[in-house]
Amino acid sequence: MxxxxxxxxxxxxxxxxxxxxxxxxxxxxxxxxxxxxxxxxxxxxxxxxxxxxxxxxxxxxxxxxxxxxxxxxxxxxxxxxxxxxxxxxxxxxxxxxxxxxxxxxxxxxxxEPGEFSQRAFLNGRLDLSQAEAIIELINAKTETAANVAAKHLQGVLSSEIKKCRQAILELIASLEADLDFPEEDFARLSPEEIDSYLIKVETTMKTMLHSFTSGRIIREGLKVALIGQPNVGKSSLLNTLLKTKRAIVTDVPGTTRDTIEEYYNLGGIPLLLIDTAGIRESEDPVEKIGVQKTKEIVEQADLVLYILDLKSGVTSEDQAFLSQLPTEKVLIVGNKIDLVSGEEGKIRKKIKKKLVNYRFLLISATEKIGIQELEKEIKNMFFAEKWEIKDKVFLTNLRHKTALDKALATLASARHSIASGLPSDFILIDLKSCLDFLGEITGETVDEEVINQIFSQFCLGK
The missing domain is CATH 3.30.1360.120 (Probable tRNA modification gtpase trme; domain 1)
Structure with missing residues (x-):
């Protein structure tokens, strides 16, 4: 060679x-x-x-x-x-x-990093999406993520992409034959038939694209920020979810000054739990830095668990901070329910009155009350139905999603050309672009610079 x-x-x-x-x-x-x-x-x-x-x-x-x-x-x-x-x-x-x-x-x-895998790709042992699945499998944080990566390594995603490419290729061949041999007597596709054909391919591609939200979470996990005022039980909740004493817990407000990050497997969903400094006005320069970092983490989080001390209730400081956040990414967690026994009904009414349109539930982090309900609610917020990994193709890679977005845009353009009564030449331009974008996923039409960039992210020895 x-x-x-x-x-x-x-x-x-x-x-x-x-x-x-x-x-x-x-x-x-x-x-x-x-x-x-x-x-x-x-x-x-x-x-x-x-x-x-x-x-x-x-x-x-x-x-x-x-x-x-x-x-x-x-x-x-x-x-x-x-x-x-x-x-x-x-x-x-x-x-x-x-x-x-x-x-x-x-x-x-x-x-070089990834050079063994790059040679496997260049020598036809793997296509590009399968090669990328290797690093996904190595970096998988849960069994679910590993199963999805293994399916990609086996070529399940590649197979679906290649079916779409083959369908587009066959349509291109039919349209080009029509243009090249206008005098020949063979069955020609009508505009309606071409459009119907493209709708089927488009439906398959949209189904794959729709899976990206779930696929990204399976691969990368959810970034979950534990937010609240000092001493409301953020660190206690972190320790309870992790089933270990990861964070220091004391009665002294401001104990947590820097963030603590740990992965937690929630039924196949990797959650990056981030315990943050309590939000309050402080003259302590170190604590001020911690509070500023908390605000930055909130902006990046997929989900904010805003923790309240049920003994104190909803304060004006809580309302002021929550008013800056979109309600759809916030789950209110009322903690220390064990300390206000018998007052749950009143507490619920007060929270509903002060925090309109927010999801909320009541727990005790130390007594492990309501923890299962909390886990179930997090799942429900991001997944309306249970995944069936066995029978579904999940799109997990942003590069693949971007290429599929572009491929779908070209199909929409081709269908617009059909609806406008434009000649086949215009339709062919879009279909060939679609073919190229799909080929970027499997590596058939990707340039060398992109290939080198992908494999440079692999570990040395792989």
Whole structure:
């Protein structure tokens, strides 16, 4: 293939039982033979594909460095589509760096971030959306996110995109045949038939596009800010949801001065819970910074859990702060219900009167009262119905959404041309643009700069 042979540590940095050095390229076997000596004396280059042999890693002076297993995967049946050797050593980072150094001195080049996956794409082992699914799978924060990424890696999204491209391609062929061979006697599509054909493709694409809101949350999670005045129980709620004492809780107002961020799995939805400094006027410069940071976080949050102390009720400060926020992204959480037992009815009426049009519920963070109801309400705010991961394609990548938006715009333009009675040439221009935008998702029509940018975001060794 003429490509340089590359190598990198493919396992996470840190202590582990096993660490892997991956080597890929035409000279993978030759380079590996310089670093590895099998117990049997047989060279790696003499092994069949998909074989594992035991031996030792030796440095340039033939001194022992580590025990290892060498795994062979010859082209085209490897991840990259090239000859690949993986040296499986002990997982200490010092050992792995030493083995990698030996491999690089033997003739390999250190791989760039994502270069193994990029070679898999360039060699036709994966399309671009499948390659992007690798990093989604690695970074998945919940089992649901991992399942969606795995489906993308298997090509479920690619398959739907390719079906749409094929349908557009067939229509382009029919229209071009009509233009190129006007004298030929074959069945021609009427404008109504063309429009009906495009509506079917458009419906499929809109269904995928509609899934992006849920898909983005599955992949990235919801950013949930815990907001309220000092000592209302924000940190207690964080600890209760996480089922661990993550934040310091005291009776002293202003204990939390900086933000605390932790991921929490809510039925497959990764929630980034952000415990913030209590909102109040303060002369303390550190606390002032914390309050300003809280206001910035509120702007970025998908959901604000505004926590009230039910003993104090709704204050003018609460009303003033809430008036700056859109009601649809706020859930009022009345805390310490255990301390006002028997007064729930009165409390609900007061909250409804002072905070009109806000969702609210009552809990006790310390006694774990109402926590399940809170979790259910968060789900209901963002998901009207239960996901069925098994039977649905979720769009999770903003790049894919942008390309699909553009593809749908060109279909709308093509349908407008049909409705206006314009000739087929105008329709073809839009259909070919649609084909290109869909091809950007799978990588068939994307430029090299975009490809390099995508793979540069991958981790080293992948």
């Amino acid at each position: 003429g490509e340089e042979t590359i190598a990198a540590i493919s396992t996470a940095y840190g202590s582990a039982g096993v660490g892997i050095i991956r080597i890929s390229g035409d000279d993978a076997a030759t380079i590996a033979d310089k670093a590895f000596k099998s117990k049997s004396g047989k060279k790696i280059s003499e092994q069949a594909t998909y074989r594992i042999i035991y031996g030792h890693i030796l440095n340039e002076e033939k001194q022992f460095v580590d025990e290892a297993l060498a795994l062979t995967m010859w082209a085209p049946g490897s991840f990259t589509g090239e000859d690949v050797v993986e040296l499986q050593c002990h997982g200490g980072i010092t050992v792995l760096k030493k083995v990698l150094e030996i491999v690089l001195k033997a003739g390999a080049r250190l791989a």
